[in-house]
Amino acid sequence: MLDLRRMQVLRAVVTSGSVTAAAAHLGYTPSAVSQQVAALEKEAGIALLERVGRGVRPTAAGRLLTERTAVISQNIAEAETALADLRAGRTGRLTISYFTSVGPTLVAPALARLRREHPDVQTDLRLIDPEEPLAGVEQGDADLAIVVRPRNAGRQGIHLVHLLDDAYVAALPAGHPLAAQRVLDLADLAGEPWIGSEPPGPCLDVMLEACAAAGFSPNFVARSEDYATALGFVAAGLGVGLVPRLGAAGRRTGVALRRVRRPEPVRTIHAAVREGTLTQPALRTLLHALEQATR
Template identity: 40%
Template sequence: MLDVRRLRLLRDLDRLGTIAAVAKAHSYTPSAVSQQLAVLEREAGVRLLERTGRRVELTSAGAVLVRQAERVLSALEEADAALATVRGEVSGPLRIGAFPTAVRTILPTALVTLGREYPALELMVTELDPVEVPEALRERRLDVALVNDFDLLPVAPDDTLDAVELLDETVFLAVPADDATGDEPVARYRHSPWIAGSPGTACHAVTLQLCRAAGFSPVVRHHADDFDAVLALVAAGLGVSLVPRLAASRPPSGVALLPLELRRRTRIAYRRGAQDHPAVNAFTTAIRAATVEHVRR
């Protein structure tokens, strides 16, 4: 019988590319990962890995087993969800990941609702950038999370995760109020300093992509990941920046918000197979109600 934990290591080797990366993801030593994969090969009765120089690659049999491993892991999530449904009570830990804007706006209301309706749930929130969410879900550091992307820079589907839509919002160009114009707003500020998220974040990448589409490369003078800080910098006349509607409900004086055709899309993500878990369903219901209420206000 194949061991599920070893199947997960093989799946992660295919995803991460090196034994060292798999070891880091699971807090193992590289030697321990190699030993576990060797045991998996003996269990499978066929060679799963081959070395090419200093790299390890999957054989055709290893690639087949990885595809089957995804089905097995998804089936285990479904089994866990089914058992939780049979138990009836919505209880136990629920590890939630969310990006900073959501933590500040829609998430608190949802958490209050969950705490009131399901007192046996142990709610734990981690603030993180959406690009970090898939790995955190796969590594079971999170159970459910809010992620987002932009229509100009969509995120590729992930075979290990599922997601449902939550919010589609306008993105604004925040500019100093005394310098606001609605004529081709992005190109209008080609010579202005820009404020963008930290390199590696979706906000940073979409800023570069949007400006390039308008025919120029922006001079990013400041990096900030908190939109309150971004708007304060804009109000001080230190640059212009992209700001989604969720973060722009109360802009400070001195800031004008110019609507763009750019859209940001927020989704609720979880491991494939977990969609019917009572705790995931409870969170989905609560965060949707909180989002509707926030947008209405």
């Protein structure tokens, strides 16, 4: 295998025209330069220089290696520049997993700030798998995931940053008798037909556990995995339900939203990243922007 350092010594000899001049340029002795070239010739298995008067000139093999060394040196310089840009957060790519209800309120403003501060960092947005929310970050397929804190959140190598607590509110048809109250006990909804608004996963678990604590299990007469559809069912008078405040931000007419208590279901929203990645400037900016968006 050819030694790159010796190839660079050869290039200095060829460009300067003599061993002595190359030695002065490199800060070596002429003897050391000659030894490096001789070792490279042994590696190459062919003569690389020939004497011309008091100087030297490259053989065909010497010219070939000198040209290739220039290309390699240029590639190395470009790689070093690219690495410096990546370390400084000027370039790169961030893959972000999120769920829909945090898109408008958290993800959009955070990405706007990221673009202002790191305009050359590309982003790849993906909807999260609610049943395996940490898998993408854990396996390296995502740099950051916005998750509802899962039961197995203490996985080794995963760092969670708390963003906000998102309380659930009761969604009632506008003419429902309970809509006259400002605050409802969760048990007040026990005998009602229910509209499901969550897919299987930690968000649904928060709802069901709160209902169990209130002493009942919801009677679901319709299910939807998005809040707009669920609120549409509620507005049509098909039943009542629970939606998180973030999910109810763009609620439709015909729906009354009321605070619930005893207990108040709350989903805790976190940003999940791999431990050790917080040194990346662009990722740090994104986290700070998400925290700012929650305020």
